Amino acid sequence: MTKVFITKADVVTAFGTGLDLLYRGLKDGQSGFSTIRQFDTSPYVSSLAGMIPGLFPEKTPTGGKEAARILTLADHLISRIGPVDSGTLVITASTKGGIEFANTQRKAPLPQNLMVSDLPGFIAGKLKVDRAGFNINAACASSTIALAKAAQMIQNGSEDTILVFAMDLVSEFVFSGFSAIGAMAQDSARPFDVSRQGLTLGEGGAVLMLMGETKLKQTGSLPLAEISGWGIAGDASHLTAPDREGSGLKLAMKKACKAAELSVDQVRVISTHGTGTIYNDAMELTAICDLFEPNHIVAHSIKGAIGHTLGAAGAIEAALCVKLLETRCLPGTAGLAEPEQKAKPMFSSHSQEFDTNSILTTNSGFGGINAALVLREVP
Amino acid sequence: MTDTAVIRGLGWVFKDTMGFPGNIRNTESKDSLPRLSGKTVLTTPYKAFGRMDIFSKLGFSAIGFAMSHAGIRPLPNKGAVSTGNKKQIPLIAESVTGCIETDFLYQATLSREQGKLPSPAIFAYTLPSCFLGEASIYYGLTGEAFMIEAKEGRGLIALSAAMDELASGSYKTVVCGACNSDIVTVSERTSPTPGAVFLVLEAPDTDNGKRETNKPHRTITRNTPAGPDFYYNGTPLKNLHGLATQAVAPAKL
Numbered sequence: 001m002t003k004v005f006i007t008k009a010d011v012v013t014a015f016g017t018g019l020d021l022l023y024r025g026l027k028d029g030q031s032g033f034s035t036i037r038q039f040d041t042s043p044y045v046s047s048l049a050g051m052i053p054g055l056f057p058e059k060t061p062t063g064g065k066e067a068a069r070i071l072t073l074a075d076h077l078i079s080r081i082g083p084v085d086s087g088t089l090v091i092t093a094s095t096k097g098g099i100e101f102a103n104t105q106r107k108a109p110l111p112q113n114l115m116v117s118d119l120p121g122f123i124a125g126k127l128k129v130d131r132a133g134f135n136i137n138a139a140c141a142s143s144t145i146a147l148a149k150a151a152q153m154i155q156n157g158s159e160d161t162i163l164v165f166a167m168d169l170v171s172e173f174v175f176s177g178f179s180a181i182g183a184m185a186q187d188s189a190r191p192f193d194v195s196r197q198g199l200t201l202g203e204g205g206a207v208l209m210l211m212g213e214t215k216l217k218q219t220g221s222l223p224l225a226e227i228s229g230w231g232i233a234g235d236a237s238h239l240t241a242p243d244r245e246g247s248g249l250k251l252a253m254k255k256a257c258k259a260a261e262l263s264v265d266q267v268r269v270i271s272t273h274g275t276g277t278i279y280n281d282a283m284e285l286t287a288i289c290d291l292f293e294p295n296h297i298v299a300h301s302i303k304g305a306i307g308h309t310l311g312a313a314g315a316i317e318a319a320l321c322v323k324l325l326e327t328r329c330l331p332g333t334a335g336l337a338e339p340e341q342k343a344k345p346m347f348s349s350h351s352q353e354f355d356t357n358s359i360l361t362t363n364s365g366f367g368g369i370n371a372a373l374v375l376r377e378v379p
Numbered sequence: 380m381t382d383t384a385v386i387r388g389l390g391w392v393f394k395d396t397m398g399f400p401g402n403i404r405n406t407e408s409k410d411s412l413p414r415l416s417g418k419t420v421l422t423t424p425y426k427a428f429g430r431m432d433i434f435s436k437l438g439f440s441a442i443g444f445a446m447s448h449a450g451i452r453p454l455p456n457k458g459a460v461s462t463g464n465k466k467q468i469p470l471i472a473e474s475v476t477g478c479i480e481t482d483f484l485y486q487a488t489l490s491r492e493q494g495k496l497p498s499p500a501i502f503a504y505t506l507p508s509c510f511l512g513e514a515s516i517y518y519g520l521t522g523e524a525f526m527i528e529a530k531e532g533r534g535l536i537a538l539s540a541a542m543d544e545l546a547s548g549s550y551k552t553v554v555c556g557a558c559n560s561d562i563v564t565v566s567e568r569t570s571p572t573p574g575a576v577f578l579v580l581e582a583p584d585t586d587n588g589k590r591e592t593n594k595p596h597r598t599i600t601r602n603t604p605a606g607p608d609f610y611y612n613g614t615p616l617k618n619l620h621g622l623a624t625q626a627v628a629p630a631k632l
Contacts, residue, residue, distance in 0.1 A: 099482060102483055102485075102486040103486055110476065110479065116528045117474075117477075117530055134473075134529040134536055136525055137506065137507055137508050137528055138524065138526065139506050139508060142525075145523070145525050152543065173486060173489070177499070177502035177505065180496070233521050233522070235521070236465050236515045236516050238516065239503065239513060240503055247521070248521060251521060367511060367513075367515065368516070369508070369512065369523070
């Protein structure tokens, strides 16, 4: 079975451009939240989000300047990865892309490059590679699934190098929606805290290059980590609410561990979805406590610091895991003051050190979809 | 590499016809996609159908027809759902513009000039993968479910992903297809055929006692020398819509 390695990983988040900035911001307990200036937030329950600083397009294309921010984000990510082999397949993960075009344009023809199905072609063109793939859309598990599918394609031999770009922005479209469905906190999100009220949105992107071991040897690329297992499963329970038993998440985690040849007893570190909503966090705690021994686990959520970056969240968190495997230090969960009873053994507002060589990272989304990855250190 | 999948079910909704082989209905509206209601589409009632957006109704209905053709029934009722009666079947869909009509509809609710408030009911369906979640609930499917959004939306990327799942041995049965609304896309795009078509595929060695495995015209073959090429009944398959068109001649399936 071909092993799958991450050879490049970088992010753009509310802490700025670069994985080191994200790690340092989290470790120092900083908040990436700021007051939204892009649109009037007065009709909504919050005015806060984890906005990427300085993300402004130079030109105003069809669809409007706000919508074109997605292309500027893509440019930022492209600038982080350097030259790419022309045979590389480009896959993206985004839920709404440049959806702000819907504010200025309400009928066909649709603008070029702003639909999510345009993003792989836009990025491939910029990178001068001839293999534009597709976008994966599975709500907040989009980029976790994109990484899993990319890893699967490399493992089965149909591809040897895949670039996964994950991007989502805070638009009024999305912000108003989360406000309307009652999922948004008035102030900063507080994942796994007893007084959590909901999520805070964030925007961000990540780029990860995945490579099979043969290609790795051919190119002499340096592996940063191995994606040693992945699992995806549905709740089949409710469209917008998680299954209270966490059945889908448990199944996804089991599949990922099995693929990674990791027994549940060997799992020690979990990067959780941890949105800060009452039901999501409760579901995750149930699933984790059912499957693992909480006293043996250290876990965190980064959404109390940079916000919930929707379809990009999984890839940002996977990229961060690469850094965590290097430092063996799990930054604390921002916003956590009084953990839920079940969370107490696992979560802390302070950094926690660990001494294992793998991390389980999970995400869940609307439609009852759940996905998990196991990232392993390369000796 | 060549691999094969057996077609156990095929269902579609297009402008002119909808249904599945042996149960093909002419639609009344030839110029646009038909208006779909639970009564005309579902064999077992599903409360959520009525509140779905147009895109979700389209995809959900085509999946429903394919599942009926395959003999896979929905869970009898919500109270009967348990881990024991859920099925490990993934759902993989492909589209170009996804739920863009619903996006426009939701955006219109943000118009302050008209004193409107954002609609949570519409917002819930501004993810194009929502109908896959609905189908998962209706049929009790706990396999993976995701939407592939691609420039052409012909369904062949979803088909390839589905065949990957069968080839890996992860699943014995996979549902895949394409779903495209009839909104006009940009001129430079290859416009897909409006409508939805879904397949229920099985690995060739699956023995469910409901099909004859030795009929080559019920299989899809994938050749992957340089890029995947698909064949149905020995004929190159350019899109999944073509598969449904062939199926309108009942003898073909």
